[in-house]
Amino acid sequence: MVTRILLLGGTGDALKIARRLGSNDVYSLAGLGRIAEDLPCQVRVGGFGGADGLARNLAAERIGLIVDATHPYAAQISANAALAARLAGIQCWALRRAPWRPRPGDDxxxxxxxxxxxxxxxxxxxxxxxxxxxxxxxxxxxxxxxxxxxxxxxxxxxxxxxxxxxxxxxxxxxxxxxxxxxxxxxxxxxxxxxxxxxxxxxxxxxxxxxxxxxxERPPLPDVDRTFDTTDALLAALETLRAENDARMIPPGSRRSEA
The missing domain is CATH 3.40.50 (Rossmann fold)
Known part of the structure; x- marks a missing residue:
């Protein structure tokens, strides 16, 4: 079965990821700010009712992977995502943007x-x-x-x-x-x-x-995979998509190599 992705967003990084999702994937927003109208994926607006509610949604919607690309200070949402993924028996990936570092002259x-x-x-x-x-x-x-x-x-x-x-x-x-x-x-x-x-x-x-x-940044939960940059996460999603495509090819349809 092709892995269906639930992307938790609301940041510019998340929007960049959402533009690369498929038509069966879901981009979830809390409801603040503008919602892009040209996304290739489905869009969901609103909360889930905590980790238990999110876990029920993951099962009902047959989500195979949750991607947390929320703001670094959205600690409760990140905690809910990690717990819900464990409850649902699926992986949780997270974009963990590197913090700024003081430079000479900073106070x-x-x-x-x-x-x-x-x-x-x-x-x-x-x-x-x-x-x-x-x-x-x-x-x-x-x-x-x-x-x-x-x-x-x-x-x-x-x-x-x-x-x-x-x-x-x-x-x-x-x-x-x-x-x-x-x-x-x-x-x-x-x-x-x-x-x-x-x-x-x-x-x-x-x-x-x-x-x-x-x-100061809040502590964030451990997840299955973390990524420092949007490009690194997108590359991993491309690999996942390629693996999905390979599983969809019927046995015996590949050409044998000479």
């Missing part, structure tokens, strides 16, 4: 969560948040001496002490220069997402001598 200060972040943030006046949606639930607690700029996928009205920018990467160095100059940031708050799409903010912070409060 990175690692923090482990929101409470620790607030303590580190207190001396600053004009922070630039690039953590996604999390700061939106704290807009009513902004200290009087601070004005926040929050960039995330969703549009949001903000308030008198915060501006919310709805935008999706990749972000250019020129665009980040202009934004930093306009908003006069004195600190950047970031997840260590890795990849090139959102790295320009770190280059500008380095050039301007600004500190970066870097949210």
């Amino acid at each position: 990175w200060r690692f923090v482990s969560g929101w409470d620790a972040l607030c303590i580190q943030l207190n001396p600053f006046a004009r922070p630039f948040f690039t953590l996604g949606r999390e700061p939106l639930s704290h807009l009513d607690t902004i200290p009087a001496h601070q004005y926040w700029t929050v960039r995330c996928l969703d549009a949001h009205p903000g308030n008198e002490r915060a501006r919310v920018i709805g935008a999706r990467g990749p972000f250019t160095l020129e665009g980040e220069h202009a934004l930093f100059e306009q908003c006069r940031f004195d600190v950047v708050i970031s997840k260590n997402s890795g990849g090139a799409a959102t790295e320009a903010k770190l280059d500008v912070a380095r050039e301007r001598g600004l500190p970066v409060l870097m949210l």
Whole structure:
């Protein structure tokens, strides 16, 4: 039987993989952000109901391989994927994007969560948040001496002490220069997402001598195979597809070699 793939996504890397899937494969999204309309695979939007619900879906849909290409900070989804694969008796592969590493001139200060972040943030006046949606639930607690700029996928009205920018990467160095100059940031708050799409903010912070409060990555579960790059994962999927094609050829139909 041809292996049917369930791809868990929501990132640019996942979209690149989804464009190489087959018509019987499924690309699953939580529902945030835009959904591409030109994908060759099936698209599913919404949750599964935890690891047990995902395992039931894997069995019902006859999925033979789950590929976790979610964000490095989507720890709960990754944990559910690994457990569901074990429950269903199938393999789980994961794209584990390499984190950014500090360079000469960087002033990175690692923090482990929101409470620790607030303590580190207190001396600053004009922070630039690039953590996604999390700061939106704290807009009513902004200290009087601070004005926040929050960039995330969703549009949001903000308030008198915060501006919310709805935008999706990749972000250019020129665009980040202009934004930093306009908003006069004195600190950047970031997840260590890795990849090139959102790295320009770190280059500008380095050039301007600004500190970066870097949210530490959560632990992720062990899976059957991990890949550092999208290209490596795609190459493995191509090998799997070739093996599937070979199994589909009826016995005796191959030409014997002279």
